[in-house]
Amino acid sequence: MSTMRHAGQQRPQGPPGVGDTVTTGQGRVPDGDFGPGDEPESTPAPVRVVVIGAGKVAHAAHLREIRDLPQLIRPVAVIDPDPGHRAALMAGFPRVAVCTTAEESVWAGATAALVLSPWWTHKDAVLGCLDAGLPVLCEKPVSLDPAEIDELIAAEVRTGVPVTAGYMKRHDPIVQLFIDHCREHAADARRITVDIHDPNAPHLVDHLVPYPPPPFGPQPPPAEAALVRALGADATATQREVYARGLGGSLIHQVNIVHAALDGTGRRLHGNLEHSMQWAGGSAVSCRWRPDDDLVVEASHLRLPAHRRYRETLEFTGTDSVATLTLPSPYARDEGATLQIDTWDADGTSTRRTHRAAAARIGFREQLRAWTRSVSWIPNPGPRPAPRPGIWPLPGLREVREDALAVREAALRLG
Template sequence: MGSNELRPARPGGQDGEAGAEAGPLPVVLIGAGKVAHAAHLREIRDLPGTVRLAAVIEADPAHRAAALAGFPGTVAADDLKQAVQAGARAAICCTPWWTHRDTVLECLDLGLPVLCEKPVSLDPAEIDELIEAERRSGVPVAAGYMKRHDPVVAEFIAYCRAHLDTGRRIAVDLHDPNAPHLVDHLMPYDASPFGPQPPPAQEALRRALGPAATDAQREAYARGLGGSLIHQVNIVHAILAGSGRLYGQLLGSDQWAGGSAVACRWRPADGLLVDAAHLRLPGHRRYRETLEFTAADSVALLSMPSPYARDEAATLTVDTWDAGSGLATRRIRTAEPGHTGFRRQLVDWARALAGDPAAPPMPGLTEVREDAAAVREAALRLS
């Protein structure tokens, strides 16, 4: 891990927190925008035995001050070298997605393991560059697929994999208000309104999709596909692991309602279809996300609340039928509210960096590349 190598710690305590004798993982938070305030900072505050905020890097003075509030002793660092001097031994990257490449490369150069928010990158060339830098440095990069750390999601993936030979369809449906009310109550300042991509993002999208891509394709890639559905594509890839892939198996993709809705269809195996749709619906007050796996004799339905919600949890409902007896069974699994994917992600990441052999594997850059390839192909197929 370079000059800032983390010493092994042993997990313990509630929700897998690192034991007090091992000490929490000292991190630098890079970027103090919406996802930092609505998710990471409040989880760090509630996990004092697992993660310690050693430093914050944020150019906006008001955002920086808000991030430091409640964290006495945390350093407002101007750069990563200063954060390392303040004691940071790992980094959480929450900067805009088009800046991730430079930020992650700098972290790897300094020997800092990184947990990078999604999308890590939407540019295949950048992802390959990051993979090579990770290999060369020996410092791990974890992708911020926090849904994968929810035990109910893990159970859904396991069920689908166990019944994949009789699987017929995976259907993904997102109703996303993408509105400030989802996070306003979690923010110390007004959340940025939904608006056009800033010029640096537009330039990054041109590089990622190539000069022939249209404005509509770039918008869909940045928002509905690369910004949202890439999470569910990652879940589908986890289900298909070793049994197929989405890239190269695209049947078609569509965009409608002025670009606020996008859908894709893949056929990764002869007997299996994957349908995924993201609908931006500002008039809906609640975020709604479902993944439904239909097999020959069962249906597994995964329902998830807003990723920022703490008073709700994912629910898995499995219906099975016995053709001989005609009897049906229904099994419902849910998790305790408050133990969010963001929280479990931080716990799992800290355990992995501490060398805990029982820590679950962290999604990494190889998965990022596979997921981005699938949604990029879908974006380029939009007419």
């Protein structure tokens, strides 16, 4: 066991993909989008991973990034009960072993794990990886049940093997700039808003998946059972549905960003919910928190299948600044995030700065850069670069717990 853990030992590294800077728009963002042959000479061998769950999110996001990052990460094993899912993965990557347990994948050469299976399977999958000594990157939501999250935290402490939460938006350099601005102006914060228009429609991802994806429909029985455990037997069907999708499936990402922005201020969302409401049969949800007398946080998610484009806007309003972050569909590669910051000085002079992401600097890719470097073993690595706000440490289970408590409270307050 000690040998396996050494192979996947977590060791802090520098900010993901950060090299020289280039000016885009009026701002400056890190430029480090290395091609397959352009990684620094000190980069270790690719991290060998077991992919647990080869479904829609694996093919639409993670695997297509992995194909472009062979110098950083390589699948060596797959665990998925569906033979079609396994075959689709194996068609794109050579010499991948089919396994049934995390321990088997270690024998196949895995030193880390990507857990991309449905959320209600995450607890057992992550526990198996920790017991096998495999550091984990687990898709969000890691769990929607605080009791399960506590069990995972205990296992992480017991084994000494780290779990990273798949909050890929946190790794987008423009999102990091937004978080930096929020932290720098936290004392003057008055309002943070989140507004998402989400088609959640086939045209967004079907072309990225090599087999017909499952249709949007009711939660499968195992998911319903997990939701009952998470919310309690008295929760209504609408509360469970909204918790699984609008709140836990989507807004939990933005709740995590807000928590990161408020880190160190003593402000938190859980316990400070003013209202939560759903409409349109549960396809729309809105929440409002008041962390203290000076700050209000509002978040809304609308599922709108007829819309052709995904739209996400986060806005920070302070006494002397407004920072507006817009994000495209998380599956888009040809669009990037934009951050516009307006500030005013004492004599009323205004300044506007605009930051735009470089090509392909998307969250999924930057997340893989950060995570693989965190679990790589590099002899004689030299001094560690200074941390940057919004990046260190990688999102972990304690953040997962805080986020889940906030959205669970909102689900239980729904009328």
